[in-house]
Amino acid sequence: MTLTYTDLGWSDFFQSQQDADGDLTPYRISAVHRDKLTGLSPNGQIQLLPDRLTGEFAVGDWVLANAADQVCERLERQTELSRRAAGTDARVQLIAANVDVLFITTSCNADFNLARLERYLALAHQSGCYPVVVLTKADVGEDAADFRVKAESLAPALSVLTLNAKDPDDLKQLLDWVKPGQTAALVGSSGVGKTTLTNGLTGSADAVRDIREDDAKGRHTTTARYLRRMVHGGWLIDTPGMRALRIKDADEGVEEVFSDITETAQSCRFSDCAHNGEPGCAVVAAVKDGSLEQERVVRWQKLQRDEERNSETLLQSRRRDKGFGKMVKSMKRDHKGRKGY
Numbered sequence: 056m057t058l059t060y061t062d063l064g065w066s067d068f069f070q071s072q073q074d075a076d077g078d079l080t081p082y083r084i085s086a087v088h089r090d091k092l093t094g095l096s097p098n099g100q101i102q103l104l105p106d107r108l109t110g111e112f113a114v115g116d117w118v119l120a121n122a123a124d125q126v127c128e129r130l131e132r133q134t135e136l137s138r139r140a141a142g143t144d145a146r147v148q149l150i151a152a153n154v155d156v157l158f159i160t161t162s163c164n165a166d167f168n169l170a171r172l173e174r175y176l177a178l179a180h181q182s183g184c185y186p187v188v189v190l191t192k193a194d195v196g197e198d199a200a201d202f203r204v205k206a207e208s209l210a211p212a213l214s215v216l217t218l219n220a221k222d223p224d225d226l227k228q229l230l231d232w233v234k235p236g237q238t239a240a241l242v243g244s245s246g247v248g249k250t251t252l253t254n255g256l257t258g259s260a261d262a263v264r265d266i267r268e269d270d271a272k273g274r275h276t277t278t279a280r281y282l283r284r285m286v287h288g289g290w291l292i293d294t295p296g297m298r299a300l301r302i303k304d305a306d307e308g309v310e311e312v313f314s315d316i317t318e319t320a321q322s323c324r325f326s327d328c329a330h331n332g333e334p335g336c337a338v339v340a341a342v343k344d345g346s347l348e349q350e351r352v353v354r355w356q357k358l359q360r361d362e363e364r365n366s367e368t369l370l371q372s373r374r375r376d377k378g379f380g381k382m383v384k385s386m387k388r389d390h391k392g393r394k395g396y
């Protein structure tokens with residue numbers, strides 16, 4: 056079957072970035088390898104040679120390549136999903152590009168965690184993707200409707216689907232959210248059913264899991280991401296091996312997810328109110344009168360702290376560590392001094 060550029064997700068946004076002569080060919084990146092890229096065009100799939108480190112490309116990117124299959128340009132992204140890399144590394148790690156819909160996947164069991172959902176929602180808002188919460192294992196034991204109500208409480212008009220990932224009929228619910236030519240990405244913890252969903256939505260049983268790398272702790276993780284065609288003509292990016300999501304530079308996303316709280320906080324007497332017992336704190340007052348939920352405020356404060364810390368540059372975190380080291384030293388000195396009394 057021949058695909059057109061429109062089928063691949065090409066739009067006016069990318070067209071306007073085409074080179075004037077039009078002698079370069081656009082390709083959609085379907086896989087990023089150590090030293091090469093896989094690109095899709097109406098002529099099929101080819102290997103492309105990157106013009107910079109492949110870590111600067113994401114699955115879903117559009118690039119322009121010359122007749123020798125060398126990438127000459129990476130087009131500006133409509134949306135970009137990224138997180139802070141694992142370990143002590145402060146770098147940004149790209150997850151996917153030009154994603155329209157983010158399927159935030161969790162299951163109707165112990166994996167369900169409101170704080171984690173909020174983190175993924177902040178990622179969606181920050182990147183410009185439309186979030187849809189997918190609750191799998193609705194067919195198993197516990198009452199799926201309860202989980203749904205809890206998830207829906209996170210934002211007004213939040214789209215929440217409950218389903219059995221193994222049931223082809225249930226999967227139609229997801230297809231409704233992605234138009235042909237649009238791209239969705241699946242995120243969520245290990246074991247929630249991402250592979251099952253990917254196989255069901257793309258009609259392939261061979262989840263390609265061939266690139267294994269050691270992470271910081273020496274564990275093997277599957278890091279390959281692929282752009283796959285969904286049965287109805289949309290595109291799907293699975294994100295295997297994403298053990299934890301550390302959001303970075305997502306302060307606006309966090310603000311959006313907690314807009315009810317941030318709006319209330321504008322009425323605090325002090326503009327830098329930490330909502331920790333300051334006089335005239337509107338957030339504490341709202342918790343008291345029941346218009347804000349205490350646990351949600353606590354989750355907001357924690358997510359804000361995490362986000363700030365993840366967004367520090369390496370230099371800032373070194374300074375913080377140094378400052379902390381100095382503080383410990385001076386405390387030790389003080390302690391010694393006091394002992395002398």
Ligand SMILES: Nc1nc2c(ncn2[C@@H]2O[C@H](COP(=O)(O)OP(=O)(O)OP(=O)(O)O)[C@@H](O)[C@H]2O)c(=O)[nH]1
Binds near residue numbers: 244252295
């Ligand atoms: N009953 C039921 N089982 C499910 C459902 N979704 C997934 N499973 C099962 O849960 C197990 C884990 O599913 P996977 O699709 O491998 O989960 P994953 O998110 O891809 O996990 P990783 O590969 O570790 O990232 C498999 O045994 C699935 O068959 C569901 O909605 N209902």
Ligand SMILES: [Zn+2]
Binds near residue numbers: 331333
């Ligand atoms: Zn306050």
